[in-house]
Every structure is written in structure tokens, then in C-alpha cells.
Amino acid sequence: CRLIQSRSAVRRILQQNRTVCSKTTVSAESIREKLQVFTGGSVELQKQQQSGIAVLTVNNPARMNAFSGSMMLELEQRVCELETWTEGKAVIVHGAAGAFCSGSDLNAVRAIANPHDGMKMCEFMQNTLTRLLRLPLISVALVEGRALGGGAELTTACDFRLMTSDGVIQFVHKHMGLVPGWGGAARLVRIVGSQNALKLLSGAKKVDPDFGKQIGLVDEVLHCSSGEGNALAHAEQWLSQFIKGPAPVIQAVKKVVISGRELSLDEALQTERSVFGTVWGGPANLEALALKPKHK
Numbered sequence: 001c002r003l004i005q006s007r008s009a010v011r012r013i014l015q016q017n018r019t020v021c022s023k024t025t026v027s028a029e030s031i032r033e034k035l036q037v038f039t040g041g042s043v044e045l046q047k048q049q050q051s052g053i054a055v056l057t058v059n060n061p062a063r064m065n066a067f068s069g070s071m072m073l074e075l076e077q078r079v080c081e082l083e084t085w086t087e088g089k090a091v092i093v094h095g096a097a098g099a100f101c102s103g104s105d106l107n108a109v110r111a112i113a114n115p116h117d118g119m120k121m122c123e124f125m126q127n128t129l130t131r132l133l134r135l136p137l138i139s140v141a142l143v144e145g146r147a148l149g150g151g152a153e154l155t156t157a158c159d160f161r162l163m164t165s166d167g168v169i170q171f172v173h174k175h176m177g178l179v180p181g182w183g184g185a186a187r188l189v190r191i192v193g194s195q196n197a198l199k200l201l202s203g204a205k206k207v208d209p210d211f212g213k214q215i216g217l218v219d220e221v222l223h224c225s226s227g228e229g230n231a232l233a234h235a236e237q238w239l240s241q242f243i244k245g246p247a248p249v250i251q252a253v254k255k256v257v258i259s260g261r262e263l264s265l266d267e268a269l270q271t272e273r274s275v276f277g278t279v280w281g282g283p284a285n286l287e288a289l290a291l292k293p294k295h296k
């Protein structure tokens with residue numbers, strides 16, 4: 001009976017993403033059609049099989065990597081691809097050409113500036129970013145240059161935020177007569193607490209590396225010279241301390257943390273037992289036992 005209960009808990013946490021996805025699929029159809037009209041840029045995914053690190057690039061440099069409508073659809077597609085990457089350990093989200101992302105493309109925003117379409121777009125992006133955060137991969141937002149509006153929200157949909165010395169995160173929504181709608185406010189409160197979140201949102205405050213570290217929004221400042229791929233190499237280096245070992249173990253770690261973050265204590269404990277059952281007596285566990293390690 002206990003086995004059946006714990007299996008159903010695992011199924012629940014693992015199916016969370018699919019449930020959110022399918023609920024939104026029907027209602028999102030009409031907004032998909034509208035979004036795909038606003039083209040430009042791309043969202044690219046490169047999976048490095050050897051390291052288990054994927055690099056997700058927001059690529060629209062002519063508009064400071066703003067999200068066009070078609071890029072919102074592509075982002076969802078890329079997240080879908082990552083959900084089934086069983087050999088993966090981590091994903092780095094960054095922007096092309098030394099900028100992170102300047103939020104939604106203001107041309108698309110103007111064209112759908114009515115409450116109905118706005119709500120549908122918001123629901124669509126909330127769904128995609130929730131699935132990004134729930135991936136069983138360790139996710140890192142690498143902020144070079146500016147992360148504005150929806151770009152700032154995107155950084156909160158990752159487990160960690162790394163910043164180069166020129167990085168800035170700014171929730172500019174208030175200046176646009178808005179509040180975050182891609183789930184950024186809810187996640188920000190959980191990362192920095194409600195006092196800091198209120199200051200950042202109501203003051204549209206610029207978060208530079210020092211301030212970011214002080215309030216716990218930024219996990220690490222990367223001191224690297226500018227140059228294509230340099231910050232990315234530093235981010236991979238930083239990440240390497242957390243992804244040593246086989247992918248199933250790294251993914252199990254992320255799953256127990258997601259359940260701890262999102263479920264009630266009873267449900268999280270149940271899920272933890274179930275995930276534990278997937279690694280206990282597994283190849284990595286048996287190999288470690290055979291080596292008789294000393295954790296000095």
C-alpha cells in the first residue's frame with residue numbers, strides 16, 4: 001500500500017509539468033496564432049552530450065534580445081525538448097551578443113495591448129517559465145548586460161543567477177504601467193523575500209552585481225574579460241562544482257528540491273522517499289559502496 005502511495009506521489013510531481021501544459025494547451029491555441037505573426041529572432045538550444053550542459057540562447061540582438069511572438073513559441077518548444085533530455089544535468093540560459101533580454105518585443109506588445117490577449121500571453125509565458133523552473137536540470141541564468149521587464153522575470157525562472165560586472169536586472173514593469181505577468185513577482189518574493197521584492201518592483205530599482213549579491217538575487221559575480229563565449233565558459237566552470245556525477249543522481253537532487261519548494265511537507269516527504277527509491281541500489285550507489293569512500 002505504501003509503495004502504491006509513494007509511486008503516485010512521484011507520478012504527481014513528475015506529471016505536474018505535463019498537467020500545467022495540457023491545461024493551457026486548449027486555451028492557448030488562440031494566442032499561439034497571434035504570437036506566431038510577430039516574427040524575428042530565435043531561441044536556440046545546444047545540448048552538450050559530454051558535459052550534460054545545455055545552452056539556451058535568447059537570440060534577437062537587433063532588439064536587445066526582446067522576445068518576439070515567435071520566440072515565445074520557440075521557448076516553449078525548447079523547454080519541451082529539455083523535459084525529455086534524460087542524459088542532461090544542467091541548462092544555462094543567456095542572451096546573444098552580450099545582452100541578456102529586454103523583455104517582450106514592444107511591437108508585439110502594442111499589437112496585443114488589450115486585456116484578453118494580454119491575459120492569454122501572460123498565461124502562456126507563465127506556463128512555459130514554470131516548466132523551465134521545474135525541469136529536472138540545474139538551471140542558471142547568465143546575465144551579461146541588461147535583463148529588463150520580462151527578461152528580469154526570465155532570470156527568476158532559473159535556480160541560480162550569475163552576473164558579469166556589466167550585468168543589470170531591472171523589473172521596469174512599473175515604468176510601463178504594468179506588473180510582472182510571467183510569474184516573475186511570485187518567484188521574486190520567494191527568492192529575495194517580500195520586502196526586497198516590493199522595493200525592486202515599486203522602485204523599478206536597478207540591480208547591479210553588488211546589490212544583487214547583497215539581497216540574494218545574484219548567486220555569483222563572474223569576473224571575466226568581455227569576448228564571445230568567455231562568460232559562458234566561466235558559467236560552465238562555476239556550474240561544474242554542482243554537476244559532478246551521473247545524470248540520474250543530479251536529476252534526482254533537483255526533483256527533491258522542486259518538491260520541497262512546491263509541495264506541502266507531507267507530500268514533499270512522500271516524493272523524497274519515492275525519488276530516493278529510484279537511486280537507492282542504483283549503479284552510482286553500488287559503485288560508491290564498492291569504493292568504500294571517505295568523505296574527508
Ligand SMILES: CCCC(=O)SCCNC(=O)CCNC(=O)[C@H](O)C(C)(C)COP(=O)(O)OP(=O)(O)OC[C@H]1O[C@@H](n2cnc3c(N)ncnc32)[C@H](O)[C@@H]1OP(=O)(O)O
Pocket residue numbers: 062063064066102103104105106107109146148149150151172173176178179180181182
Ligand atoms: C510582461 C512583460 C513586460 C515587458 O517585458 S515590457 C518590455 C520591457 N522592456 C522595455 O521596455 C525595453 C525598452 N528598451 C530600452 O529601454 C532600451 O532600448 C535598452 C534595452 C535599455 C537599450 O538601450 P540602448 O543600448 O540605448 O539601445 P537602443 O535603445 O538603441 O536599442 C537597440 C534597438 O533595440 C530595440 N529594442 C530594445 N528593447 C526592445 C524591446 N523590448 N522591444 C522592441 N525593441 C526593442 C530598440 O528599439 C532599438 O531598435 P532601433 O535601433 O531603434 O530599431
